[in-house]
Amino acid sequence: MGFEYLTNQIIVKDKNYEMPFSKGILARSLTAAGLKPSIAYSIAREIEEMLKEEGVKVINKDELRRRVYYYLIDKNYCHIAEKYLLWRRILKKHPIIILIGGASGVGTSTIAFEIASRLGIPSVIGTDSIREVMRRSISKDLVPMLYESSYTAWKAIRTPLPENCNIYITGFERHIEPVLIGVEGIIDRSLTEGLSVIIEGTHLVPGFISEKYTTMPNIIFIVLTLSSEEFHKKRFSARARVSNRPMERYLKHFKIIRMINNYIVDQAKKNNIPVVENVSISQTVEKCLEIITEKFINLDDGNDDDF
Ligand SMILES: Nc1ncnc2c1ncn2[C@@H]1O[C@H](COP(=O)(O)OP(=O)(O)O)[C@@H](O)[C@H]1O
Ligand SMILES: O=C(O)[C@@H](COP(=O)(O)O)OP(=O)(O)O
Structure with a gap:
């Protein structure tokens, strides 16, 4: 039995699942395209x-995307409509991997979840979870820094x-190296599975992740x-205030x-990795989305028939 028998809400259907129409989910994807929340x-x-009003009870996801696109065009949000579609197309066809690095406390997890x-x-x-996994596989005697x-x-x-030699930075470098083995494993797995993922944390330092990945x-x-x-x-x-830390x-x-x-900022500058000041959450997210869109726009084949 599908959701349509259980609720009077519109049901959105995809190949593998169906769910009630959510204004929140749609609104979030519209903010990713640049609309104010x-x-x-x-x-x-x-x-x-x-x-x-049209009496739609069930709508397929591609059709919903098409309707949203034309609704935005109708309301004169043409630029937003194009960006909305661009993101839907990119994420539908390509797994994307976003790495967000930064020292402890600068806000990598907050911004990663928002994006x-x-x-x-x-x-x-x-990366602190990845570190936990690596701790189970590498002994303390072998890599005490981990x-x-x-x-x-x-x-x-x-x-x-x-x-x-700066002992604090050397300690940091030795601490992150084994964690990066786990990070690269997750990247490989996501690429094989075709799944998009965001990895965040202090262990992501430009210059330490193999070029094989950073140039993809x-x-x-x-x-x-x-x-x-x-x-x-x-x-x-x-x-x-909100955690046990x-x-x-x-x-x-x-x-x-x-x-x-x-040190992480210097490494970013040396390796041409963008650095974003995280003062206000909304401005940081907007800036990151701008950088991300600019990079991934090249993945898009521009096939407009493809909703
Ligand atoms: N732009 C921001 N403005 C205000 N508070 C923020 C911002 N970014 C993060 N925070 C808050 O700062 C704290 C540390 O952020 P967190 O994401 O846990 O850092 P990290 O993962 O980099 O260690 C959290 O309480 C978070 O809610
Ligand atoms: O090693 C570190 O700098 C932090 C990383 O976590 P975030 O602060 O980046 O979440 O972990 P800790 O050992 O303090 O639990």
């Missing part, structure tokens, strides 16, 4: 009302370092930063976290 939501509501929600990408993986945090990894260094047309790498130390500090207290730990190591932030 409030306008996106009213347009989603207008489209739902229009379909209801995923707007683009309809079902999977966001944090068992530390990014900003305490230096404590596990046992061999003498050359003079002028369907993989994009963005680094987030916060130039203001004051804002950065406040993020840890904001996070502590005590801000004291991060404030205690704040100088090293800032060093890591500056």
